[in-house]
Amino acid sequence: MRFFRMKAESEGNNGLQQFLEQHYISCGRPGSKEAEDFVLFASVMQDGDYIVVTDGDRIVLGDLGDYFYNADCDNDEDKSGHRRGVTWLRSLDKDELHPELISFLEQEGKIGMLDREVSKEQVERFLRPSPPGEGLIDEAAISEAIRILKTAMRSEDAERRERAAIAILQAAQWFRK
Known part of the structure; x- marks a missing residue:
């Protein structure tokens, strides 16, 4: 629309x-x-x-x-x-x-x-103000962080996979707001 x-x-x-x-x-x-x-x-x-x-x-x-x-x-x-x-x-x-x-x-x-x-x-x-820090991180840094988290999700370390998954889910939830 x-x-x-x-x-x-x-x-x-x-x-x-x-x-x-x-x-x-x-x-x-x-x-x-x-x-x-x-x-x-x-x-x-x-x-x-x-x-x-x-x-x-x-x-x-x-x-x-x-x-x-x-x-x-x-x-x-x-x-x-x-x-x-x-x-x-x-x-x-x-x-x-x-x-x-x-x-x-x-x-x-x-x-x-x-x-x-x-x-x-x-x-x-x-319809809501920008969250603190919005615009301070450029698209390239965000893309790189997501790439790193996706790589970490394929780690053999279960704790590392879990932390990466949580970080991605939190980011996805924030972007939906």
Whole structure:
């Protein structure tokens, strides 16, 4: 699934409060400046993708629904005819978010899409702060450590095999969190 972000206004028909109460989001009225945002909103976003919407003060996670058009709201006053249904999942505290998600939310533009697809487990990881030391060990060191542990699991020493197996299982459990 894909992961999107959106910056909403504080109030009004394109405001976060209205979105929360009415279970939708809107990209406003598409114009030449917003053409890329509109394509993301109407064509790229799909039912089941995730979105984080912020108005600067509040941050809310939602599960996106289908795109729909409400002609009654496509006017200069409302500016909210182009819509997507949203099931709001929970409010988020910026202090408790993973640094990668914070960086994604701070990017320029009203709407953005994460540069890769994510699993539900990865979304859950975004919603909590980094554990101490995360990012201090590079991928090469992790790969080497796993290679050593796999070799140790084939040792003739039963205690060494057991310790290696425990270490691998602990690492696997941590990565699933």
